[in-house]
Every structure is written in C-alpha cells, then in structure tokens.
Amino acid sequence: MNLKMKYSCLILLVFTFSASHGAVDFGFAGDILTSTGNILKSVISKSLKLNQSPDDFFEEFKNILIGYPFEPGFMFVSTLCSIVVSEENIKPRIRPSIEKMNYVLKTKDRNISVPLNDPVELWSLDDFNRDWPTVIMVTGWTTNISEGTAADSIYDAYECRGNVNFVLIDTAGFVDTIYSWAAFNTEEIGNILADSLAILTESEYDMENITLIGHSLGAQICGSAGRNFYNKTNKLLPKIIGLDPANPCFDMGESLTGLYRGDADFVIVLHSNPGIFGKADPLGDIDFYVNGLRPKAPGCFTITCSHGRAVEYYAESVYPGNEHNFMAVKCNSLSALEQNSCKGIPIPMGYATPTNVKGNYFLKVNKKSPYGKNSTKNFVPICQVFNDSMSYN
Structure with missing residues (x-):
C-alpha cells in the first residue's frame, strides 16, 4: 500500500471512528473536517518528531481506532469479574474433572x-x-x-x-x-x-x-x-x-x-x-x-x-x-x-x-514473520537437531 492510499484509509477510518463515538454530527461537514483534522494533526506531529515511516504512522492510527477503544470496556469487565470472584457469590458451572x-x-x-x-x-x-x-x-x-x-x-x-x-x-x-x-x-x-x-x-x-x-x-x-x-x-x-x-x-x-x-x-x-x-x-x-x-x-x-x-x-x-x-x-x-x-x-x-x-x-517488531528486528531477512526456519553432547540452555 503506497503512502497516498494509506493516508486515504486513515482519513476514512477517522471519519468512521469519530461518527461512531458521537464526536461529529453528519449535519455539519465542518465539524467532521475539524474532528478529522485534529486527530490527523496530532498523530502527524508526533510522527514527524520521531521521524516515523509511513508504515509506523499507519500502525499508530490502527491502535487509535482499533486497539485503544477496547481498553475501558475490558478494564470494567475485569474489575467487575474480580469483585464477583472475591465475594464468592458464584461458582463455575463446569469444574475440572x-x-x-x-x-x-x-x-x-x-x-x-x-x-x-x-x-x-x-x-x-x-x-x-x-x-x-x-x-x-x-x-x-x-x-x-x-x-x-x-x-x-x-x-x-x-x-x-x-x-x-x-x-x-x-x-x-x-x-x-x-x-x-x-x-x-x-x-x-x-x-x-x-x-x-x-x-x-x-x-x-x-x-x-x-x-x-x-x-x-x-x-x-x-x-x-x-x-x-x-x-x-x-x-x-x-x-x-x-x-x-x-x-x-x-x-x-x-x-x-x-x-x-x-x-x-x-x-x-x-x-x-x-x-x-x-x-x-x-x-x-x-x-x-x-x-x-x-x-x-x-x-x-x-x-x-x-x-x-x-x-x-x-x-x-x-x-x-x-x-x-x-x-x-x-x-x-x-x-x-x-x-x-x-x-x-x-x-x-x-x-x-x-x-x-x-x-x-x-x-519494536516487524509486522510479519520474521518478527524480530534483528532477524535475518527472508528468514525461513531450518531445523538442525543438536547432538546429545551439546548443551541445552
């Protein structure tokens, strides 16, 4: 995906995200542009300061739109579950056999x-x-x-x-x-x-x-x-x-x-x-x-x-x-x-x-295998069975 396509996708994602979270009113195009612009401005500013590549820039946006919105919900669920478990008000219907x-x-x-x-x-x-x-x-x-x-x-x-x-x-x-x-x-x-x-x-x-x-x-x-x-x-x-x-x-x-x-x-x-x-x-x-x-x-x-x-x-x-x-x-x-x-x-x-x-x-890691930044390019796992005399760490 080239840079132009990525920025187009980012704008579309921000557009959708802002609407779904009540940040914009579709009756006012100016509000939409302002909301989108503010988000883009903040992320682009950080990207430029860190000299990020377009790929890093795109990954940052995916975290904003896909990752972070889930955190409050999972925090609430985890806290609620912990309280219920500590009070021993419920028991698992299925127990290990x-x-x-x-x-x-x-x-x-x-x-x-x-x-x-x-x-x-x-x-x-x-x-x-x-x-x-x-x-x-x-x-x-x-x-x-x-x-x-x-x-x-x-x-x-x-x-x-x-x-x-x-x-x-x-x-x-x-x-x-x-x-x-x-x-x-x-x-x-x-x-x-x-x-x-x-x-x-x-x-x-x-x-x-x-x-x-x-x-x-x-x-x-x-x-x-x-x-x-x-x-x-x-x-x-x-x-x-x-x-x-x-x-x-x-x-x-x-x-x-x-x-x-x-x-x-x-x-x-x-x-x-x-x-x-x-x-x-x-x-x-x-x-x-x-x-x-x-x-x-x-x-x-x-x-x-x-x-x-x-x-x-x-x-x-x-x-x-x-x-x-x-x-x-x-x-x-x-x-x-x-x-x-x-x-x-x-x-x-x-x-x-x-x-x-x-x-x-x-x-930091790569987006696809091999994931390690210090890995050999185009890495393909090649099995080599160690001799019995070699140590296992």
Missing part, C-alpha cells in the same frame, strides 16, 4: 496421551528421556491442543532444537467454557499440575530441567502450578514463561491473582495485547513490552491476532540461530525507546533471555 484431562507427550512419531491423574505413567514412559530438559506447555482460552496453533508452533520450534521432552496439557475443554468459568478453573488445574511435578522431582529428576510455558489463561495456570508446587515442596520451579497472561478477572489482591513474580525462581512475561486480552501490569521478574503498551500488535487488525502474537514471537526466538532476533532495552516507555533515550544494554527476549536481569524492557 481430572479423569477427563490428559498430558500429551509429543514426539516426532506420535502424541502419547496419559491421564492427568496418573503422572507416574507419564514420567515412566520409554519416550520420556530423564536426561533431557522438560518443557510443559499450557494453552489458553479456546486454544486447546487439538487446534494446533499455539501449542504446535512452540513444539515445532523446540523439536527443531532437539533433545527435549515436550509435554502439553489437554484440559478437555475446561478452559474453553464461558470465560468466567474458565478463569475459575485455572487455580484448580494449576494445583493438579503441581502435584504431578512434585512426583516427578521426587523421582530424582533434576528440577532445574523443568520449564513451564503458558499462553493467556495457560500462563495463569502456570502461575498457580508454581505457587502450589512451592507450597507442597518448599522449592521454587526454575522458570515460568508467561505469553500475554490473561487479563479479565485476574487482579492482584483478589481471589484470582494469576501469574506473578515469585511463582518461580525466574518469571518471564511477554506482553503483546496489554490492557485488553492480556495484562498490562508488570508481572514477572522481567517483562517485555512488545510495541510498548499499545494494545494492537504491528501487522494485526484484531485484538485476537495481537493476543496470539506473543506465542509467535517466542516460537521464533526458540529456533536455532534466532535466539537474538528480539533485542530489548530496559526503558520506561516506547516513546523513550523511539527517541533513543534508553541507554541500557540490549538483551534478547524469549528463549535466550538471561536469568540475571530484571525490570521492564521495551522493543
């Missing part, structure tokens, strides 16, 4: 399902290599393992590295019900996962080899698993990676607190849809704000797309040779980053994030 849920150990040749209430069977499988690290992935609301997407994209990346036990949790629809019921279920499912991990570590499996990864509600389940594991064993899991942890219903100090620093020895959080489907608050030891606090990810036209981008960003960082695709700088805002006011040492976001750093880090 452990006998219907499964672990799925993914291998190159097959997927092996084991009931969640029989973790000993899982850890005893011939296909579970006790000398390898174990990654446990928990998907979010309406993204279960049968649909692929989040789970498969991250598995493919880890399988490309080789020498890893990759386990998914099949929640059998218990996080695919009405959202408020699903939110209730995260704590209980997390407790079940904690029991299984306690059994694994008691069998002399090295706890330092365990990593939990969760997307959306799955990230909140991982937080629950980490807290409950500590309560059962008095030990902290080494690492939890939260990919855009779910926002609605999860407020600190209420019944559903969700993932937070302290749930593992090191908690990493990637934010891609802050303030809407994903939490905007810093939650981990280190929080990465992709495109700052803007709720719409570059290249996305929906908030659902933006919420899922955290998974794609992380998966890209796992592929061998792409560990440093996403370089972030400790900063207070995206604007400060764009003005080169953040002078810290850049660190990689995702697979290679060092565990000795803390704070809020900001970065």
